[in-house]
Amino acid sequence: MTDSPLLVSDRDAVRTITVNRPDKLNALNAATLDALHVAFDEAAADAGIRAIVLTGAGPKAFVAGADIAEMATLTPVQARDFSLRGQRMMRAVERLPKPVIAMINGFALGGGLELAMCCHLRIAADTAKVGQPEINLGLIPGFGGTQRLLRLAGRAATLELCLLGAPIDAARAQQLGIVNRVVPGAQLEEETMKLATQLASAAPLASRGILDCVNSGGECAIEEGLAFESAQFGLIFATEDMREGTTAFLERRKPAFNGR
Ligand code: COA
Numbered sequence: 001m002t003d004s005p006l007l008v009s010d011r012d013a014v015r016t017i018t019v020n021r022p023d024k025l026n027a028l029n030a031a032t033l034d035a036l037h038v039a040f041d042e043a044a045a046d047a048g049i050r051a052i053v054l055t056g057a058g059p060k061a062f063v064a065g066a067d068i069a070e071m072a073t074l075t076p077v078q079a080r081d082f083s084l085r086g087q088r089m090m091r092a093v094e095r096l097p098k099p100v101i102a103m104i105n106g107f108a109l110g111g112g113l114e115l116a117m118c119c120h121l122r123i124a125a126d127t128a129k130v131g132q133p134e135i136n137l138g139l140i141p142g143f144g145g146t147q148r149l150l151r152l153a154g155r156a157a158t159l160e161l162c163l164l165g166a167p168i169d170a171a172r173a174q175q176l177g178i179v180n181r182v183v184p185g186a187q188l189e190e191e192t193m194k195l196a197t198q199l200a201s202a203a204p205l206a207s208r209g210i211l212d213c214v215n216s217g218g219e220c221a222i223e224e225g226l227a228f229e230s231a232q233f234g235l236i237f238a239t240e241d242m243r244e245g246t247t248a249f250l251e252r253r254k255p256a257f258n259g260r
Helices: 030-045 076-094 111-118 133-137 145-164 170-175 185-201 204-217 222-236 240-250
Strands: 006-011 014-019 051-056 061-063 100-104 107-109 121-125 129-131 181-183
Touching: 006 030, 014 030, 014 185, 030 076, 051 061, 051 111, 051 185, 061 100, 061 111, 076 111, 100 111, 100 185, 107 111, 111 129, 111 145, 121 170, 121 185, 129 170, 133 145, 170 181, 181 185, 204 222, 204 240
Parallel strands: 014 051, 051 100, 061 107, 100 121, 107 129, 121 181
Antiparallel strands: 006 014
16 A cells, blocks of 8 residues: 555544645645545545545645646546546545545645635645646646636636636635635644544534535525425434434533434
């Protein structure tokens, strides 16, 4: 496993997946895209895992983009397949039934920002920089960047980042709604683990219901989204965790959720 582009480690119910190509600033080549897809499928299937943290190895980068060296010689058909490969993996992360936090420890550029945007929450070091610099290479984003940034931060921010290609700092990314939290770099890991532990202790089926509603509802008319939410709301009343949560509240004690 020494040549795997990922490191995977568990602390209780939190799994950390680290893109481990620090000498290439964790750039996403095809092997890394595939390894991420497999790693997220495994995390989804593992009943002991309730939250996932995704980050990059080394002090400089979360992920500095798709691998430019690998992309440079692609034919148009190969480039389309490379784009689809990344998009499929990122869609799988976005639709994962467990919450995923992107811990942005440095540059999140191009495919790196696209990867962070398919996660459910983003926490960044104050020194991090994010952007969609593809235009500087004569390219456009190809792993969903034009679409997810549009939905996350709106048209003005998307056009600014994609057309100008200049990275922005973490504070501005937070102002634009691209990242949820910004913390001093030295506290990034600790703050992320606090957040992940909180997510992991929440009722898993309720987390899943929220993720499903937000994923599905964001893409349809409000009537359809509301109908889907009501159906999910009804379904959650079939869970032991819902009984436990409401009973614990009424008994003034802390709930213990078991994921059933
Ligand atoms: N793809 C492939 N390799 C990359 C890469 C990428 N997206 N980003 C960085 N690297 C490699 C560099 O080629 C270099 O490799 P080398 O040491 O074998 O030459 C190594 O990572 C370190 O990068 P370097 O550019 O020397 O670091 P820096 O601190 O001077 O600059 C960045 C950091 C992020 C500003 C710069 O690496 C950069 O602009 N990267 C590309 C960002 C980008 O355009 N992403 C979108 C791709 S579609």
